[in-house]
Amino acid sequence: MAAPQDSEHIVRRYIQEVLEKGDMNVFEELVDPNFVSHDSSAQHIGMSGAGHRETAKQGINELHKAVGNLKYDIDNISSQGDQVTVRGTVHGTHRGQLMGMAPTGKQARVPYTATVRVVNGKIVEGSSQWDVDEVKRQLTS
Secondary structure, three states, X not given: OOOHHHHHHHHHHHHHHHHHOOOHHHHHXXXXXXXXXXXXXXXXXXXXXXXXXXHHHHHHHHHHHHEEEEEEEEEEEEEEOOEXXXXXXXXXXXXXXXXXXXXOOOEEEXXXXXXXXXXXXXXXXXXXXXXXXXXXXXXXX
């Protein structure tokens, strides 16, 4: 099992380089081949909810097409055992098709919570929660 600081560093790097920048080379480096997502919100951004790493890659690519200036602020990160929990705010500009909505050019900002399991330096499992209805409200008001 990796030291807590190592696991937190891996998750920070995933957020900063993969989720924010869309770097799929870093995705390949950090995500285990048997990765499983339990993200119930994922179906709204092009992912099908619980799935595997290829579905996660597709969802990240779709998110980057739909949202410009994507930023994941990290307010708190902590680890216990092989689990890392992150709380923060995700924000960006709606520039492409998202959740059935044509681009609005509007900013959206919502809190998120993610729990990620890191084993032997690889992300093996993850889930995140964010308020889909709040995103839709911000983009349509």
